[in-house]
Amino acid sequence: MGLFTRQIDVQLRMRTLNLYSLLLWFIQPIVFSAVGMILSNAAGNPAPDLVYTVIGGGIMGMWSGLVFTSTYDIRSDRREGTLEIIVGSPTSLRKIEAIRTFANVAAGSISLIAAFLVAVLIYKFPLSQADLLSAVISLLVILFGLWCMGVFLANLMVWSRLSTSIVEFIEMPVALLAGFMYPIRILPAWMQEISSVFPIRWGLETLRTAIQGPALNQETLIKWAISIGISLIIYLLSRLLDRKVHDLIRVSGELSSI
C-alpha cells in the first residue's frame, strides 16, 4: 500500500499537475466539444447531440491524456535517468507501470467529469432519464479498458525509444475508430469490425445508452463483458510481453538512452 500511495503521489506531482496535462484534460475536451457542435450545426442538425459532442470530447481528453502520460512517463524516466534505478530495484517495473497508469486514468477521469458538468450545467442536458447505475458501471468498464491499454502502451515504451512515434501515431486513429464523438454505425462496416477490438468502444456505447435512459439489459451486459474481455486480453498480452521486454531492455542497454 505504501508503494501505491507513494507512486500515486509522485505521479501526480511529477507528471499530472503540470500545465500540459491540464491542457489535455480541460482545454482539449472543450475544443473537441466545440468542434463537435460546429460540425453538428453544419450538418443541419437542429440541436447538437450532447452525448457525442460534449461527453465525446471528455472521453477524447481522457484518451489523449492517457496516451500522453503513459508514453511520457517512460520517456521522462529515461531522460531523468530514473528508469535504470527503477528497473534496478526489487520492485517490478510492471507494478510501477500499473500504479502509474491507474493514477493517469484516475486523473484523466477529471476530463470526463468536466465534460459532464459542461453538458449538464451549460447545455442543460437532462440527466433525469439517465440510468445512473448503468452509467457508473459503464464508466468503470471504460476506465478499466483505458488502464489495460495504458499498461500495454507503457510496456511498449520501455522496449524501445522508437515506439514513441508508433504510440503517438495511434492516438487519433483509435479515437476515430472507437467512435468517441459519433455513433459507430456511421462508419463503414469494415471499420466497425476494426473498432470492435478497442474495449473503450463497447463501454462508450453502454455509457451513452445509460445516460439517455434505462440500459440495464442483456445487450448492455454483453457489451460490458466484451469490453472487459478485450481489456483482459490486452492486459494478458502486456504480461506476456513483460518478461520479454524486461530482458530486451537488459540486452539492448537502452534504459539510460535519451
Next chain:
Amino acid sequence: MEIQEGCVISPGRVNLLGEHVDYNEGVVLPAAIDRSVKIQFTRRKDRLVQLAALDLDHQCKFNLFDLDRKVDSNGNPLPSWALYPAGVLWMLQQRGYAVSGFNASYRSDIPIGAGLSSSAAVEVGFAVVCQVLGGWQIDRLTLARICQAAEINYAGVNCGLMDQFACASGVPDHLLMFDTRTYESRPIPLPQNTTLVIADSTIRRSLINSAYNDRRKDCDTAVKFYQTIYPQVNSLRDLSPAQFKAHAHHLPDEVWRHALHVVEEIERVERAIQYLDSGDAEQFGKLMFETHNSLRDLFEVSCRELDILVDLAHGFDGCLGARLTGAGFGGCTINLVRKDRVDEFIEFLKTAYQRETGLQANIFRTHPSRGASLKSSSAYRSSAASIPKVYAIDAHELSKTFVTRHGFWRRTVKSTVAVDKISFSVEKGELFGLLGPNGAGKTTTVKMLSTLLLPTSGTISILGKDIQRDTNEIRRHIGFTFGGARGLYGRLTAVENLRYFAELYALPPEATRRRIPELLEIVGLEGRGNDRVETFSSGMQQRLHLARALLHDPDLIFLDEPTVGIDPVGARELRTTIKQLIGHGKTILLTTHYMAEADELCDRIAIIKQGHIIAMDTPASLKKKISSDSIIEVKVEAANLPAVQNTLSRLDSLAAVSYSENNFVKGISITTPQPGAVIELLSPLLTQNVIQNLEVRNQTLEDVYISLIKGDIE
C-alpha cells in the same frame, strides 16, 4: 605473510607485594599467572569487529569507525563487557596504530572480580590481536600504557599501570619488579622451592570503585599536605616512613592511616627486592604477612574471609607468606608455599576455610608465566579449505556485445564488443576500483554487475547469487549510483525522492523515517531535505544519489564516477563518506577517472582498456610495475631548451627524457633511477635561471595508468 587468524593467550596477574602503590609511583612485584584469556581471532576484510564472550554467552558487533560513540553496529550502546576490548581498539587508533576488522571469540579461566586482573588480560590480549593483525611493532610498556589509557578513558575505570604491564610483560618463573615512576622493570626469579598458591575467597567486591577512589583521594590529600612541608614531594614515594610519621598527626585519621600503608608498603617492597635477590624466601614471606596486616588495619581494604584465609595460611607450617592481593574487599589471597607442601596446604586451606566460613574457596597453584602472546597463527583461514569462499563479486569470462541495426529496407547490423571476457573477483569488505578511458567498458561492466544489463556471455555471481537466476534477490542487497546529475526527480524534494525510492526497496515505514535523516546527515545534506532537488548543485545531487543508493543498507555498492562534476571540497567529503562506508563493512566497486582518488580509496584496482582488463593489483603493486624510478619535471623557456637538451645529452642511459610544450614553456620529464645525479647535472642551469622550475616526484598511479593505456608497459 599477513596473518589471517590465530590465538592469543593473555594471562591474568597476581601481585605479590606493593599493593596500592602503583598510583603512588611505588615499585610493585607482580607476576603474570597461568590463568589466562584465550582469544581466537580471524581477520575480516571490512572495518567491523565481532566479539563473542563465550563465558558470558554474549556477542557484540561494532564498527571501528564508530568507537567514539561507544555503540554497536545497530547503534545501541556497547555492553559493559565490550568496553574493555573496544577501548583498546579505540585507543590504538587514537595513537595512530592501524587496526583491522576481525572476528574474535574469547574465554577466560581467570576468576572474574577476584583481583587477578581479568579485565587487564582482556585488554592486553586484544591489543596483541591488533598488533598481530596490524603487523606493527610496539614495546610492551607502550602497549600496557595504551591499555591503561583505554581502561581509564573508555571503560571509565581509574586504574594504575601495574595490571596491564604484568599481563603484557610476564616472564616465566619470575616476578616482575616494576617501578611505576620510572617504568623501569626487571624480572626477579621466584624463590627456589616455592610455589604460588592463589586462594579465591569467592567473596566478590562491592563498592570497590568508590572505596578505591576514596583511597586515591586520601593519598592525594596526604601528598598535598606534605608538599607544604617538603616541596620536593610529588608522591608518597618521596616520603620515608620517618618523614611521614613526623607530621602525620596533622592529617585526618583516615587519611593518615591510608597514606601510612602506602609509605610503608613502598619501603617494604624495597626490602622485599633485596630478599628476593638474595633468595631469602622466608623473609620475603614475612613481608607478605606484614603487607596483609597493613592492608587490613591501615588501608582497610580487607574483609573477614580474606583475613581468615591469611590467618589460616599463617598457621600452616609450609606457608612462608600470605596476603590479600588485588584491590581488596574480597577476591583472593596469594600464598608463598614450600613446593613440597603445596598439595597439603591446598587441602588444609580448603577444609579449614569451609569450616570457618561455610564457603568453598577456589584454591589453585599457579606459576609465573609469559605475558600475552600469539599462541598459534595461520596466514590462511582454516575455514577456507572446507567452505567455498563467497565473493561479493565474482565475474568469469564476462562479455557484452551491443548489436545495433540500421536501415529499414536493407537492414545493416553492427556489433560492438564493449566488454570482452573479463574475469575478476572482489572480496567482501573490499573497495575495488575499475579504471579506464572513456568507452573502455567500465560502465557496461558495472551495469552488468548491477543487474541492469545482461551479459552476452560469461557468469556473474553477486554475494554468492547468480545474476540471471537470482536477479531480484541481488537487487535487494546492492545499491548503485551512476555519475552525473540524472537519476532523481527534480521537482520533488530530497526527502520525497528518498521516500519514493525507499518504497521501491520495500523499506518498512519506520526504517524509512529513521534512515532518511541519517543518510542526509551522512552525505552532508542535513537541512536541505525539504528543498527541491532541481535547486541542488551537481555535488549535492551526487551526494543525494549516494544517499539513495544506501537507503536499503546494501552490502555491495556500485559507484560509477561518483565525484564527477563535483568541486574539490565536495569530492573530498564524498571520499570521506566512501571510506566510512567501507568502515561499515560495505563492499564497493568504484569507477573513476581520478587516479589520486583511486589511489587513496581502493584496495585493488583493475585497469580496463577496450573491454579487456590489462592490469589488476593493489595501487602499490601497480606502481611498482612501472619501476621505482623518480621523475624529475623540468620547466624551461623555449629559448633555453637547446642548452638544457645539450646538458641532458650527457645523461646517456641514466634517464629517459620526454618533452611536452605549450607556446611559451617547454616541459621536460626525466625518468631516472638516480635523481641525485640528474639534479647535480642540472643544478648549474637552475642557478643560471636557464631552468625555470625543477620538481622531483615519485611514480604515481597516473603514470602507471598512462603507461598501461599507451601500451608502454604490460
